[in-house]
Amino acid sequence: MSLSGCFEAPCEVASEPGSPPTPCLAPRPAADAGRTLDAGRTVDAGRAIDAGSDGGPRDAGVVIDVLDAGVRIVDLGLVVTDGGSSSELSFDVGPDDEGFQVELVSRSAGLLLLQVDALRSPTGTMLALGPAYQLHLSRSRPNVGAQAALVLESDDARREFVPGTWRFRVTASDENELPANALVSVRIFIKPRSPLGARQRLGLNLFFSGSAGLTAQSAPTQPRLQQALGEFRARYLDAGIELDTPRLLTLPPGFSTVTEYFELDAGPRIGRSAQELLRQSASAPPGMNIFFVESLVLDPRVPPGAILGVAGGLPGPTMTQGTPASGVIVLFDAARFVPRRPGDVDTLGNTLAHEVGHQLGLSHVFELSGDEDNLSDTAGQNEPRAEENLMAPFSGDKGSLTPLQATTLRRNPVVRP
Ligand SMILES: [Zn+2]
Incomplete structure (x- = not known):
């Protein structure tokens, strides 16, 4: 074999x-290995460039589009990681949803590790915290340039999938694993529950x-x-x-x-x-x-x-x-x-x-x-x-x-x- x-x-x-x-x-x-995606852009630390507020929990994102299959897109726009972390971001899911995926894409120069971090359910359970994804209830692995986190990934996390406001931060680090200021595009794709067995x-x-x-x-x-x-x-x-x-x-x-x-x-x-x-x-x-x-x-x-x-x-x-x-x-x-x-x-x-x-x-x-x-x-x-x-x-x-x-x-x- x-x-x-x-x-x-x-x-x-x-x-x-x-x-x-x-x-x-x-x-x-x-x-x-850095590649300039957005040359010369000044990172405005600590502030979302668009669709956001200054620091602190942000308003839940606005659904901007619904795909044919019923998947809703929440676009949080461009987010800044100040000293390696964004402010807290949030979005809402409803009782008829079964999961979502957060997708991050770096718009800054250089190869940056991105992560959906400090992911908290509406009941306050921390599902993913820090780079040691093996310890996460629902894993969110740092990845270079573009990262996605699928929620929920585990048995435990599934129990935690409840309607309401979900929260997370975006973190970025450089090739030396030091915190990095970065401009990151953030979108969430929310999937409605499908009929069982279909x-x-x-x-x-x-x-x-x-x-x-x-x-x-x-x-x-x-x-x-x-x-x-x-x-x-x-x-x-x-x-x-x-x-x-x-x-x-x-x-x-x-x-x-x-x-x-x-x-x-x-x-x-x-x-x-x-x-x-x-x-x-x-x-x-x-x-x-x-x-x-x-x-x-x-x-x-x-x-x-x-x-x-x-x-x-x-x-x-x-x-x-x-x-x-x-x-x-x-x-x-x-x-x-x-x-x-x-x-x-x-x-x-x-x-x-x-x-x-x-x-x-x-x-x-x-x-x-x-x-x-x-x-x-x-x-x-x-x-x-x-x-x-x-x-x-x-x-x-x-x-x-x-x-x-x-x-x-x-x-x-x-x-x-
Ligand atoms: Zn494999």
Whole structure:
């Protein structure tokens, strides 16, 4: 069986069959990796630029738009992090809602880590506080450039999902993890409760770089891709989510090889050239973006071909296209899949399903560090059932999802009723 290991979400690593899996050390941003998005903008510390008040709790946001699927958008505009943190922000949810996703996009220069922090329910329960997301009742992981927090992500948090005013702060830190003043776009997508058991739908945008001859033209008849998409589709149907017929999109030249990496460090961060690739989703229609590349090297210690895929975030900003975290990248290499031993299976379908699972908000069921996800119906590290789960850190040919994992996927606002 082909082994793959994913030691630090959202990075996937495969080893040669029979050899120990290669750890994927999540990279850190290079010091010069900053990109000016909004050159020369003076950060007006401590004050929301628009739609806000000075300091203190803000009025609940105004719903600016309602999407076809009934998802409401609350736009809090541009928010400033003064000394690393914004003032408290808030918005309201109603009795017919089942969850929401907050999406942050940096409008400042440099690679900044953003986080939806100090997230409090209407009853005052603190669901996410500080960067140690493993401790959160509903995880909110810091991410570079663009971050999303899906609420609710856990059993406990689900009990806490009550109508009323939710509050949070936006925090920002620089590549040295020091508090940073930043200008951050903040939007909240509120999803109404869907009928229990009703099938939902997910749109797919497939982006082709020409890797291994795979193009938007050849994709409909490419056997390996079609088999993988069939497996991906089956995994999600099991979770009550039907995948739409994918839209096939052609990337500009130069994206078949993602080679740039950061220095080694901990944290869910991806390379800048990968970020440039994910930004190519800017004009894509709503849906999950999947980018196929031929070479994906984000860490000099991991050999070429060893990283199978990477998600832009956990969850990623699924409702905002064109950010450096708007999608997942999956390897489709020149060697194609060649079975080497009896029982070897092509994991492309599971890789697609697994990375999209991360992007929609699923953690690994366990990490080698001993951390486990927040869902009570997923198995722990030493239980055989855990390794059969789609979100096991070592993905193989199994791909089951538990009811709470399916609920988490279906709670994401990009998944439509
Ligand atoms: Zn993973």
